[in-house]
Amino acid sequence: MAEKKKEYAKKDGFFEKLPQMDKEKATRYVVKGLVAAVIFATIMMVSGAIALNATAWSNLFNQYNSEGFLAGLYGYHEYLEIGRQITLIRLGMQSQQIYVVNIARIGANIALVFIAIGFIGFAINEKLDSRTRWTCLIIAGIILIVMLFGTFFTQFNINFS
Amino acid sequence: MTDGLDKIINWVDDFLKKRLSLILLLAGIILLILGPILGVALKAVPVAYLPNQVVPAASQGNMNDAFRYPIILLKDQKLTIEFSANDDNTDVELVILGKGAYENAFGGAPPATGEYFLASHFMDPGLGGAREALQSADINQDGYFYIEFLGDGDGGSDRIWSVPGTYYIVVSVDAGGLDATISITIKIGGPGELLQAIFVISGSIMVGFFLCAVAIYLFDRWGR
Numbered sequence: 001m002a003e004k005k006k007e008y009a010k011k012d013g014f015f016e017k018l019p020q021m022d023k024e025k026a027t028r029y030v031v032k033g034l035v036a037a038v039i040f041a042t043i044m045m046v047s048g049a050i051a052l053n054a055t056a057w058s059n060l061f062n063q064y065n066s067e068g069f070l071a072g073l074y075g076y077h078e079y080l081e082i083g084r085q086i087t088l089i090r091l092g093m094q095s096q097q098i099y100v101v102n103i104a105r106i107g108a109n110i111a112l113v114f115i116a117i118g119f120i121g122f123a124i125n126e127k128l129d130s131r132t133r134w135t136c137l138i139i140a141g142i143i144l145i146v147m148l149f150g151t152f153f154t155q156f157n158i159n160f161s
Numbered sequence: 162m163t164d165g166l167d168k169i170i171n172w173v174d175d176f177l178k179k180r181l182s183l184i185l186l187l188a189g190i191i192l193l194i195l196g197p198i199l200g201v202a203l204k205a206v207p208v209a210y211l212p213n214q215v216v217p218a219a220s221q222g223n224m225n226d227a228f229r230y231p232i233i234l235l236k237d238q239k240l241t242i243e244f245s246a247n248d249d250n251t252d253v254e255l256v257i258l259g260k261g262a263y264e265n266a267f268g269g270a271p272p273a274t275g276e277y278f279l280a281s282h283f284m285d286p287g288l289g290g291a292r293e294a295l296q297s298a299d300i301n302q303d304g305y306f307y308i309e310f311l312g313d314g315d316g317g318s319d320r321i322w323s324v325p326g327t328y329y330i331v332v333s334v335d336a337g338g339l340d341a342t343i344s345i346t347i348k349i350g351g352p353g354e355l356l357q358a359i360f361v362i363s364g365s366i367m368v369g370f371f372l373c374a375v376a377i378y379l380f381d382r383w384g385r
Contacts, residue, residue: 070285
């Protein structure tokens with residue numbers, strides 16, 4: 001039993017590796033995290049924009065539908081069917097936000113963890129000057145606080161406009 | 162975990178280098194473009210375009226003389242009929258009969274009313290007069306009807322609904338008039354919607370797969 005514990009201790013775990021994180025590895029974490037965060041944030045923004053503009057979209061297509069009927073392109077029954085389809089798509093556009101944003105939020109949180117680890121990596125790098133290390137530690141702390149508050153409190157938001 | 166991720170990244174790297182990835186993207190885009198086009202083109206398939214059909218006078222007294230066209234409707238399949246006549250002082254009547262009513266009337270006079278269909282008047286669709294559920298389309302002298310038929314309907318609410326079965330389009334002319342010349346176009350619901358859904362979903366999956374591969378590639382490249 002004791003030998004096994006020693007074996008586990010010998011293996012370099014994730015947290016054991018952290019103090020040895022060099023500048024390049026930390027940069028890699030930050031950049032990977034940033035790329036992933038940008039991708040997931042874009043997905044969230046696009047999803048939100050689709051949901052926000054769903055009504056404008058449906059107004060436009062309802063007008064197209066009326067014009068199509070007036071032009072005699074199709075009959076009244078088809079006009080009603082197209083109208084129902086437009087309503088269905090509008091509701092889909094509005095409700096997709098629930099799934100897409102929540103899934104993307106998981107990805108964005110993982111990306112933030114990557115960024116925070118990268119900054120922690122800078123902070124514990126003894127080759128850097130102390131002011132940079134302190135700044136990196138504060139940035140990592142802010143990222144983690146924002147992430148934790150965002151995860152546990154639904155009413156917590158930071159908006160940039 | 163890292164090995165698994167590396168395997169995926171390597172696979173994506175190889176996949177994007179192959180011509181297959183571009184073919185997949187192009188095929189996806191083509192399917193996305195073709196889907197709506199096929200959907201519109203095959204939504205209603207023309208089954209008959211019969212201009213200048215002469216219907217003898219007094220065919221309202223005898224089904225044998227009337228214009229008759231059989232059609233089979235499946236569930237939710239729609240029949241679209243464009244019916245017009247331009248004859249001086251002649252009453253022309255179109256009815257759609259179920260198989261039972263048709264066989265019952267055969268040999269005698271066609272019934273004055275059949276199953277309900279929806280006739281459209283191309284005015285503001287918000288107005289009540291834009292549609293009318295009828296049991297017969299009557300043209301006196303000049304007229305045009307755009308008819309949608311699903312099997313049955315209701316005159317009070319101007320609605321139609323699907324009743325699959327065999328139906329007969331019967332056009333007859335009043336005994337007091339002359340022979341009538343009618344034009345009739347019949348279209349039946351085709352596989353347009355189904356094909357559109359299949360093409361658009363397949364195209365979206367292909368393009369989405371390619372974009373995911375590109376995202377993984379960029380994630381790996383920029384993070385190195």
